Amino acid sequence: MKQRILAALLACLLLSGCAQTPVYTAEEEVNGPAVAYVPLDDRPDNVERVQYLAWSLGYDLQMPQADDYRTRLQGQPLNENGTQYGDRADLYEWVLAQEEAGCDRYILSMDQLLSGGLVNSRSMWEHESVTLSDGTTLTEPERLSALLETLARDGNNQVWLLDSVMRLAPTVGYDHWDLDGYNALRAYGMAGRPVLEGEALTVEAIEADYRLGSDGSQLSLGEFGLEEWEVEEYLSARSRKLELAGQMMETVTGDGYGNFHVLIGIDDSSEEDSIQKNEIAYLCSLLRPGDALLSGVDDLAFKAVTRLYLDEQGWDGATATVRYYGGTEDQPACAYDYKPLQEIMAEHFDFFDLQESSDGELQILVLTQPLDEAAAQNYCNSLVMDLRQCQIQGQPVIVIDAGNGRYGTQFHEMLTEQTELGGLLSYAGFLDMAIVTGTALSHGVARYARLEAGKPSDAENRAFARTLADSILKDFCYKNIVRDKLLNYIRGDLGANPDNFWQPETNRNAIRQMLEREMEECTKPVIRNLESSNMAVVPHPAPTGDRIGWGSVLLGNYRFPWDRAFEIGMDIELGAFTAQHKGIYEMYTP
Template sequence: MSIRHRVHRVIYVPLDDRPCNVVHVQLLARMVDYELLIPPIEMLGRYTRPGDADAIATWMLREASAGSIDSAILSLDMLAYGGLVGSRSPDVRTETALQRLDALTELRQMLPDAAIYAHNVIMRLSITASSDDAAVHWQLLHEYSVTKGRVEALGEDSDRQRLAELETLIPLPLLSKYEACRERNHQVNRRAIDETAQGNLDYLVLAQEDAAPYGPHIQEQRHLAHLADQHRLTDRFAIHPGADELGQTLFARFVHSHMEKTPSVYVLYANPDDADNVAQFEDRPFSDTLSGQLMTVGVSTTTDPAEADFVMGINPPATGERADYQSSDMLTARQEQAREFFDMLLQTAGDKRMAICDVAFANGAEDCFARALLDQRVPLRQMLSFSAWNTAANSVGSALAHASLRLIALQDKGAFDLASLLVDLSPMRYLQLLDTLIDSETAHAGLLFSHLADDWLYQTQIRPQVTEHVVNLLRASIFDLADSSQQVQNMVSDMLTRAAADLWATHFLGKESVRIGPEDNAASVALAELEETRITLPWGRLFEVDLHFNFGMELVASS
């Protein structure tokens, strides 16, 4: 039974089958009681096996023809090439990729009044590192792309000399394939802008995947932005860093637009001097990355925390790399900064709810920052989101999407409380609505806990240990575990299951998630036992884990 006056249905074509693109978006939809329609998982491909783009387009149009669709959120990389990894392969010809986008015209004809949002990636500066040999070529191609960009922008002789050296080190067929992919993808991005201008897309994000301040992407971005300006797409188009978070951010954008909500946030930095640092794998100051994600999600900023709907605490990109901060003096300074920051965050937020985002380093939380978050006992019921995964854009985008949709879920809870007071609900209707609210709470708590378990426990603590074991003892590749896959997955599962159980017991078990009912007769929805943990390596490598946690919720009379 939905808490809304009718079921809201969204067609969703994800970037690929990884949890960030499927499971996390499903949890967000459960939080706000929307129905998310996703292609069968077998259509989406897996890692280097591309998704079935033609079958997905057929599925999409079939769902649209059934009617009652409010929105479609589409990865054009999936529709054109079969997903993100497929976009880095030359297997799909330019003509085929462009022809596949003809489905957007058919979709608009079927959904003339629905909001259709899409995203597509501006290609990263290298290929997919799917083996140890490919990792060597990844590094060479990345350096080649950056150096070529520096030559074009700065014209320094040392860069010209290094570029010539790199051209001899990179196999010519590989370089040709890489540059052919770039050109094809650029043509598809031009086509996406045309589709937006024609009205087939209501909003388009071209996301800059892993990049740097110099490279061929800079000129590509300028060209695409100029084309969008020619079509006068100012309010319907964006270019900013990102990729894996876009299913979440565009879903949040649709919900905000559909419900006519523009939440406001006050941003507090752990170190304001670092806000303009360029994060690893990005091409612009972090403050610009944040602005782009805010625009896509549909969240405004305020300089007065009293006026904000929520406060966002950010650990901004540090100067240097994670290894630079491992000395005793540097570590002590970072620990003290984190403790002082959370004291300031709690004081600034007061009773307001908080989103926490850690982008100090790529691919995992800063250990002392996550520990300070838990040690300073930020109340669970005030935590809207936590994120510290992959790139800065991925983290801040998903943190904003989760936080802002959590606010809508809390507003739904308020509407439920009011209806309980003013409307004579039957016991059956009351229990149905209560079940919906508890499912929303379960989805929120599950996503929050998954980020802490993945972004901190796994990425920061466990993954480095397992990587050392895989490389030094098993002599396996971290990019493709192959025959060692089951052994390594069992090792990850055992270590992470124990760590997650400790985290749950210490910081989640028995904690109040939300309070429901009128003040004089309120009850708390509290987190009960962690009943089951299932952990897999979905792509047979160590870069990501798929986490499934089953836990209970219980109603407790408020004191």
């Protein structure tokens, strides 16, 4: 009865197009081990896509109520706690309640628990005490210590702590920061600082060098168009965040914390000797075996869920063959990453226990930015031809689009017209390039490990299909086509701000209706491909077996997280799986 009611409710929401919160049918519910999860914020990469991934591995992901971890931009309605950020008291008590109830798996965003979310962590320049429901007031260091100590008392707990290196500038449209302030502070943050090493890497020494250039002289604020109060706020926020991260690392280094794992992401960086460099080196010096500091922040939960599963399965690792197309793998994937793409790949290989090999179990195909613009078509052709061959041979394939928009829509069109999208292990290309490697590898490795463990359940396969469809549809259809149309409509026709529909007050219903119309048209060829695709249910399927056919794919309940055009959320309803399709373009003809 429950499933029929939820299914009917979802159908109504899909028809009306007016719902504003995710609704999932009962078939996605799993009865496996519970994982208590405090997300970074309420964006899709930190909520529904983490749910999909956890469900696909048999985990029952438990989360606080959405208002407790929601971020509101400037001028938007406040949360129930009267702020623009998450409720740190509620979240602290929620985690303790999960422990009291017997939970023994945790994935916890420290940015959310300590600062109310990623965005607010960049703007909170003073330590702020929190008052709990019983009237107890705790300072931030007290609350951090109490939380970790409580979870450490149960030796059966497995705890993943997620944190981030503060990015080079705060968020546009939050607090009082605008684009000019962001650009000025990012330039200031990117300027070289004295490089500290060894015993000199202390919080105090790092903070003392915040205002110094690489030659040791004082940086001129006028050169960057900044005022003293702006820099003071910015540096105080950095200090607060670094001090709390240092306390966290020093705590888990003590006895009794062997079941704690730390994963730190680097947010909006550069290759320069920037203000982040000493912070990164300091945190790296405190990492224990099994901890990691990697590029990307919005993919942290993906990586933690996958690593939790791998450890519990006794994962022995896998070999992988990596092929690059585009010729710029020796450069950062974008201006906001801190190392060349090949090095970022290598760091993630270490984290997931992957060994590069010329004849690997996994095939990883990576499109980079084009070294030669005139050869862009050839780069795409080569990858697509290799992908087709891998799929014909039944090889599990991960595809990473690190082209940073340089190929327009041609690469996506070729994949849609010539390959079986639903047969991929994973795909990533949407949003920031700094997270595509971690997103694609975490999802691909997780699926491969799940297949190795035995045939997944129907619910696990549906969850996997959703995360793959979500990634492909948003990247192919929204990022490079629909979003551009929306930006022109919002700026031109509505005279509004695509980065915040509340400043000025905007007809949000009109924007959503246009999104629905454009997505309905743009997604048709991609959905046709998915509905004709087959999904492997074993690690290395034979050409005429070991696969199930995708059923129907229906999208609805479109929404704009944070009421801005940058990204979208949507519900994905799947029809029943079928017998194996003959295959797109007769790929599996005996």
